[in-house]
Amino acid sequence: MASDPLDRIRKLCLALPEATERLSHGEPTWFVRDKKVFVSYANQHHDDRVGIWAAAGEGVQTELIATDPERYYRPPYVGHRGWIGIYLDVPADWDRIEELIEDAYRQIAPKKLLAQLDAETSDGK
Template identity: 45%
Template sequence: MSPDPAAVLAKVRALALALPETTERESHGAPGFLIVDGKFFAYFWHDHHGDGETVAIVKTTGVDEQAMLIEADPETYFRPAYLGASGWVAMRLDRDDTDWDRVGDRIAISWELAAPRRLLEAGGR
């Protein structure tokens, strides 16, 4: 049985909002997480357009890293609609064996890719 989407969102929210100067704002009907200066670094989608998936969507360094992640673990990663062309990657979160340490690391890496220099120079996360 798949985990409760509200419980999964609560975990994603806790991981994202634990990072410096972050906030949550709805984006296209779904929760999005951004650095206070306005750059999104993660999204949570549940059954987006009826796809049946519960995912976190995070930034990568580009399409090469995105492709590497998908090739290495296609059961976890896939190219999401809309954001995938820009190198973002979706991580499936709707399984009982979700590796939450890995999810937290990918959300933090995504934050680092979106963070302004002043936050990174101040020590980052």
């Protein structure tokens, strides 16, 4: 891994409406309205790998792991709820990671914030 991807993950997460960051279980974690987690950083949390855990829609975890097990995994604690683990110590597809972070946010955020995100997106932000 050439550099620590935390700053890039932080920027992507905090760009979303009312997203906040604080430590949870010793790792940087991003919340919607400081209440519900949508992404968590995993710096060698249960192994020697660096990644993120992200909320995901039904079937996404199974599809991504089947398609690319070198990049995606079932994270501990939240994997049984369909969350996806994304390794960051392999060459990263940052466009795809950005999509997965936004999708994670969409799984957790209330409708009002989703409408705000959609308005910002349609305005070209």
